[in-house]
Amino acid sequence: xxxxxxxxxxxxxxxxxxxxxxxxxxxxxxxxxxxxxxxxxxxxxxxxxxxxxxxxxxxxxxxxxxxxxxxxxxxxxxxxxxxxxxxxxxxxxxxxxxxxxxxxxxxxxxxxxxxxxxxxxxxxxxxxxxxxxxxxxxxxxxxxxxxxxxxxxxxxxxxxxxxxxxxxxxxxxxxxxxxxxxxxxxxxxxxxxxxxxxxxxxxxxx
Ligand code: AP5
Numbered sequence: 001x002x003x004x005x006x007x008x009x010x011x012x013x014x015x016x017x018x019x020x021x022x023x024x025x026x027x028x029x030x031x032x033x034x035x036x037x038x039x040x041x042x043x044x045x046x047x048x049x050x051x052x053x054x055x056x057x058x059x060x061x062x063x064x065x066x067x068x069x070x071x072x073x074x075x076x077x078x079x080x081x082x083x084x085x086x087x088x089x090x091x092x093x094x095x096x097x098x099x100x101x102x103x104x105x106x107x108x109x110x111x112x113x114x115x116x117x118x119x120x121x122x123x124x125x126x127x128x129x130x131x132x133x134x135x136x137x138x139x140x141x142x143x144x145x146x147x148x149x150x151x152x153x154x155x156x157x158x159x160x161x162x163x164x165x166x167x168x169x170x171x172x173x174x175x176x177x178x179x180x181x182x183x184x185x186x187x188x189x190x191x192x193x194x195x196x197x198x199x200x201x202x203x204x205x206x
Contacts, residue, residue, distance in 0.1 A: 001026065001080040002105065003191065004087070006161060007113035009141075009150040010120040010127075011176045012183060016113065017084040019184045020191075026080035029071055031064055031088075036139070054140035056149030058088055058157060065095045072099075080108075088158045093165075109191050110165040113176035113183070121147060 001024055005013040014030060021028040035053060038046030045067065049059045058064075068086050071077065087093040100106065121144065128142040141150060165171040172190040176183055 001109070001191065002083075002107045003081070004083045004107060004110045004165070005085075005113065006110060006158070006165075007176060008115065008117065008120060008154040008158075009147060010123040011113040011115045012180065013084045013113060015180060016183060016187055017082045020082045020187065023188070024080065024082070026082060027076050029068065029077070029081050029083045029086070031068065031083075031085040034067060034071070035059065035064075050140075054146065056141050056146035056153065058153055061089055061091045061095070064088075065092055065099075068096065069099050087161060088154075090160055090164060093161055107170055109172060110161075110168075110170040111187060111190055112162055112171060112173040114173050115176040117151060119177065120151065 003020065005017055005020075007013050014032075017028045017030065032053075035046070035049045039050045039053065040046065045063060048063065052059050064086060068083070072081060087096055124142050124147050125144075128138045131138045131142075141147070162171060162173075174183060174186045174190060178186070
């Protein structure tokens with residue numbers, strides 16, 4: 001199954017993608033994680049991306065499209081994937097669409113996690129303080145100033161993808177303000193997978 005998760009920073013894309021891939025046995029393709037790994041490793045891509053990410057802006061389309069196209073071509077992605085954080089612009093979506101058509105592959109679902117912006121600062125600041133408590137590095141963009149830019153960027157450049165995928169009849173929207181387990185349940189219902197019952201009972205309630 002090939003799924004894209006859409007939503008603003010802190011909507012729960014990474015959290016839900018982790019649960020989806022566990023049940024669907026496909027890779028979790030998080031472009032944010034890939035870029036942070038590249039920054040950490042000091043690769044050319046990482047050097048280009050570091051400051052842009054810390055400011056909360058988007059890395060260039062061409063760069064990230066090349067990364068994703070390379071990744072979905074790998075053997076473990078042949079059965080499917082859950083994309084988290086890509087595409088983020090209409091140009092990325094069109095380039096990806098063109099790539100998939102070229103290899104005769106179709107997306108199955110695009111899921112939008114809908115959240116009220118008012119909760120996002122709390123979620124991001126909680127994640128930052130939890131990382132600090134664990135003695136882990138805090139994400140360079142998990143602060144109030146960068147979040148404002150991330151949200152503006154989402155509204156201007158990524159939100160138009162909702163209509164883009166609605167017009168392709170791929171979009172489903174889920175209330176991302178519900179408890180994590182409820183969002184997971186709705187997600188599995190949206191993709192029509194019987195895995196929902198198994199997962200929710202195994203995870204307990206939030
Ligand atoms: P990326 O890593 O994708 O960050 P993001 O989109 O800002 O999303 P987050 O990881 O902050 O949030 P999330 O929606 O995954 O929520 P999460 O599950 O973590 O991208 C980072 C940067 O990389 C970008 O700004 C850009 O610079 C660059 N980049 C990446 N992809 C790119 C692309 N395609 N093009 C160009 N640039 C790109 O949850 C957040 C917190 O909330 C957690 O603490 C979680 O426990 C909690 N939480 C989750 N769900 C719930 C819930 N239902 N109730 C209560 N709390 C919840």
